Amino acid sequence: DAKTTQPPSMDCAEGRAANLPCNHSTISGNEYVYWYRQIHSQGPQYIIHGLKNNETNEMASLIITEDRKSSTLILPHATLRDTAVYYCIVSNTGTASKLTFGTGTRLQVTL
Amino acid sequence: GAGVSQSPRYKVTKRGQDVALRCDPISGHVSLYWYRQALGQGPEFLTYFNYEAQQDKSGLPNDRFSAERPEGSISTLTIQRTEQRDSAMYRCASSVGHLYGYTFGSGTRLTVV
Numbered sequence: 001d002a003k004t005t006q007p008p009s010m011d012c013a014e015g016r017a018a019n020l021p022c023n024h025s026t027i028s029g030n031e032y033v034y035w036y037r038q039i040h041s042q043g044p045q046y047i048i049h050g051l052k053n054n055e056t057n058e059m060a061s062l063i064i065t066e067d068r069k070s071s072t073l074i075l076p077h078a079t080l081r082d083t084a085v086y087y088c089i090v091s092n093t094g095t096a097s098k099l100t101f102g103t104g105t106r107l108q109v110t111l
Numbered sequence: 112g113a114g115v116s117q118s119p120r121y122k123v124t125k126r127g128q129d130v131a132l133r134c135d136p137i138s139g140h141v142s143l144y145w146y147r148q149a150l151g152q153g154p155e156f157l158t159y160f161n162y163e164a165q166q167d168k169s170g171l172p173n174d175r176f177s178a179e180r181p182e183g184s185i186s187t188l189t190i191q192r193t194e195q196r197d198s199a200m201y202r203c204a205s206s207v208g209h210l211y212g213y214t215f216g217s218g219t220r221l222t223v224v
Binding site: 032034041043044049085087098099101103 | 202204214216
């Protein structure tokens, strides 16, 4: 599975959009981009995933560049409850079970 | 059930003892996964099942660790002859299929003393 690179931490003001970047320059054609987050000591929570098209759901939007070498998770109106560690994971359909979480980005939403 | 249930929530055991950790996935979820998470680190893959078949156990650290899911529902992760380095949060997740998101349980905090 391709490796991902994320900034270790980011801050965002409450009510503003949080844009979390992820580099995955070695991604291959059959690999999906997944995003999870982990709030404090809870279990990781699935957010969204995509292959090459941009995706949106009730939680977030996922923007994948045309060359698929990077992506951005967008939380349109961050709240204090969005403070968490966000993990960007790349995995192909055959081995999607083996999600490799890495260390993620710690997002701190502030007043 | 409504979510993935793990038991016990906390387990303290003496070094050398065997422990069994239980995971009850969401009803109807085909895939079940075990992860281990050390403090301050992301979850580390251990093994996974589709139905009752163990598809990948490459993440199990050594032969003291084993897992089973005999009827394709509840799974047990067993650690024999526990060591202090086994202390961690053990997390179970289930999924409808590999293209769908995982739902994680609250985990079992294992402490080996």
